[in-house]
Structure formats: C-alpha cells, structure tokens
Amino acid sequence: MTVKTIQVSQSVLTANCQIAGHNRAKLNAAGVVAVNLMASPGAGKTSLIERTIQGLEGRLRIGMINSDTSPAAMDAERAERAGAVTVHLNTAGRCHLDAGMVRDAMDCLPLRDIDLLLIENIGNLVCPASWRLGSHWNVLIASTPEGDDKPYKYPRMYSGVEALVINKTDLLPYVSFDLEYFTRGVEALNHRLRTFPLSCRTGAGLEHWFHWIASIAVREAAMAL
Amino acid sequence: MVEGIRELALRHARSAGASRILCVRVVIPEFSSYLEDALAMLWDEVCDATEAAGSRIDFVRIPGELLCLECSKSFTGGGRDLSCPDCGSQWVKPISGQECYVESIEVETAGG
Numbered sequence: 001m002t003v004k005t006i007q008v009s010q011s012v013l014t015a016n017c018q019i020a021g022h023n024r025a026k027l028n029a030a031g032v033v034a035v036n037l038m039a040s041p042g043a044g045k046t047s048l049i050e051r052t053i054q055g056l057e058g059r060l061r062i063g064m065i066n067s068d069t070s071p072a073a074m075d076a077e078r079a080e081r082a083g084a085v086t087v088h089l090n091t092a093g094r095c096h097l098d099a100g101m102v103r104d105a106m107d108c109l110p111l112r113d114i115d116l117l118l119i120e121n122i123g124n125l126v127c128p129a130s131w132r133l134g135s136h137w138n139v140l141i142a143s144t145p146e147g148d149d150k151p152y153k154y155p156r157m158y159s160g161v162e163a164l165v166i167n168k169t170d171l172l173p174y175v176s177f178d179l180e181y182f183t184r185g186v187e188a189l190n191h192r193l194r195t196f197p198l199s200c201r202t203g204a205g206l207e208h209w210f211h212w213i214a215s216i217a218v219r220e221a222a223m224a225l
Numbered sequence: 226m227v228e229g230i231r232e233l234a235l236r237h238a239r240s241a242g243a244s245r246i247l248c249v250r251v252v253i254p255e256f257s258s259y260l261e262d263a264l265a266m267l268w269d270e271v272c273d274a275t276e277a278a279g280s281r282i283d284f285v286r287i288p289g290e291l292l293c294l295e296c297s298k299s300f301t302g303g304g305r306d307l308s309c310p311d312c313g314s315q316w317v318k319p320i321s322g323q324e325c326y327v328e329s330i331e332v333e334t335a336g337g
Binding site: 001002003004006007008009010011012014015016035040098130152155157159185189 | 226228229230232234235237240241243244247251293315316318320323324325326327328329330331332333334335
C-alpha cells in the first residue's frame with residue numbers, strides 16, 4: 001500500500017453549481033423563466049408573490065416553489081389561492097435552498113404549463129446568497145422597517161442579486177429609514193441593480209414591478225428558443 | 226455542504242484508483258459562513274460505508290481580502306472591527322475569501 005496526496009483545489013459548491021446548471025437547462029427547454037426571491041423573515045416575500053400572481057393574471061402562467069423550514073404550508077396555500085401552481089418545500093430546518101432541493105421541487109411542477117417560476121427562498125440574508133439554484137434572476141426584497149443599514153451589514157447578499165425590491169414604502173413616515181443612506185450603500189456594492197420601491201399593502205409601485213417581471217419573462221423565453 | 230466535500234473527495238480518489246481516503250484537507254476562508262465544528266461533526270456520518278469511512282477532515286483557515294467602500298483601498302486583516310487601516314471606515318466588503326474549497330486529499334493506493 002502506498003499513501004499519496006492528490007491536489008484537488010475545487011470549490012465545495014462545485015456540485016451545487018452543476019445541479020444549478022442542469023436546472024437552468026431544464027427551465028430553458030420548457031420555456032420557463034425562474035426568479036429566486038430572497039429576503040429576511042417578514043420582509044414581504046409571500047405578499048409580493050401573492051400580489052405578483054394577481055397582477056399578472058391572464059398575462060403569464062405562474063408556478064411557485066415555496067420553502068419553509070417547517071411543514072407549515074400557509075404561504076404555499078396563499079400562493080395557490082392567488083392562482084399559482086405551487087409546491088411546498090420543507091427544508092426541515094435548513095436555512096437556505098440549494099440546487100438539489102429546487103431540482104426535486106421542479107420535478108413536481110408541470111413546467112410545460114408555466115411561463116414564470118417564482119422561488120421563495122428561506123427568510124435569511126446570509127446563506128441563500130452563496131447557493132445558486134439555476135434561476136435566471138436573483139431578487140432581494142428589503143423592507144423599510146428592517147432599517148437602512150442592511151446593505152452595510154449583509155454586503156454579499158446585496159452584491160449577488162440583479163434586482164432589489166424595497167417593500168413597505170408606505171411605512172417610511174413612521175420608521176427610521178434613511179433612503180439616501182440605504183441607496184448609497186446599495187450603489188457602492190452593486191451599481192447595476194434595478195430597484196423597485198413599492199408597497200404590497202397600498203399597491204404603490206407595483207405596476208412598475210409587474211411590467212419588469214413580464215418583460216424578463218418574455219425576453220428570456222425568446223432567448224431560450 | 227459536507228456531502229459536497231465528500232463527493233469531491235470520492236471523485237478524485239476514484240479517478241486516482243485509490244482504495245481508501247485517509248484525510249481530506251478543506252480550506253475555510255475568513256469570510257465564508259461555514260463552521261468547522263459543524264462540518265467535522267457530520268463528517269463521520271456522511272462518509273459511512275464509502276472509501277472515506279474513518280478518514281480525518283482537516284481545516285486550513287486563510288485570510289480574506291476586504292475593500293474599503295469609502296477610500297477604495299483593499300486590505301487583509303483590518304482588526305477586530307474589520308475597519309479600513311487607512312481611513313478607519315467600517316464600510317467595507319469582502320472581495321475574496323468567501324469560497325470554501327477542497328485543497329487536497331490523502332489516499333491509499335495499491336502497489337508502490
């Protein structure tokens with residue numbers, strides 16, 4: 001027997017990235033555009049999803065993967081009531097989604113009957129940023145009551161997304177949230193970010209968001225053909 | 226995550242024709258969000274009944290690089306509060322040292 005050392009030098013996330021690549025290929029083949037929605041708990045992920053499903057009714061067929069750390073399926077039920085084909089994914093305590101979980105959830109969805117797949121990640125501003133899922137777009141939902149310091153405290157999350165929703169703008173007069181300070185932090189980290197200030201409660205700003213979601217769904221689907 | 230480490234180790238061991246993995250060396254950069262204790266705790270369990278059963282997992286900590294968003298200087302270290310050594314700003318972001326990787330594996334092969 002001989003003992004020898006083999007150099008590997010490969011990222012631990014290599015396997016996840018490969019599965020994410022397969023997920024993307026599968027989505028492209030079915031003509032589905034996937035959006036990974038990340039946020040802290042309570043930022044309004046489910047509310048935005050509900051509003052989006054209702055706002056795009058008749059324009060896009062929407063599927064949804066709803067994740068939670070427990071079997072509690074109330075968010076999935078809300079999405080289903082709003083009109084989306086929904087899979088509830090219980091991570092059993094795990095704090096983020098990975099590409100393997102999304103692959104398995106996708107297997108439960110009729111991808112051929114869906115134009116847009118919304119993936120609701122676990123409420124967490126740390127781990128989800130590291131795990132690619134195969135989605136075409138990664139979106140972060142911030143909310144004004146969380147405070148304006150979040151880009152400074154969670155730079156990786158703010159650096160790794162392509163669009164940012166600032167929810168609960170109706171609460172701006174009541175909470176300590178300096179939009180200028182927040183925006184300065186965001187722009188330093190990610191100056192190409194598309195930003196959508198809105199309120200899921202009042203509906204202000206939602207049309208702009210709907211328009212963008214509808215436009216990326218059409219564009220990505222055309223590119224995949 | 227632990228399964229990812231095991232899969233990489235097994236793949237490289239098998240392609241080298243190794244019969245057993247003795248040790249896996251994992252680099253954990255300063256700004257990755259992974260905990261050595263948690264990984265070590267699960268290691269034995271995920272390696273059970275594979276060529277990596279009974280192997281050791283070693284961790285190497287390396288520093289990460291930060292960029293000051295105030296004065297644009299990049300630096301390592303930065304003290305306990307990670308502030309910029311030049312201007313003192315705490316408005317910094319990691320630019321390297323986030324990705325965890327398997328550096329090498331030690332294996333046993335038949336023959337000389």
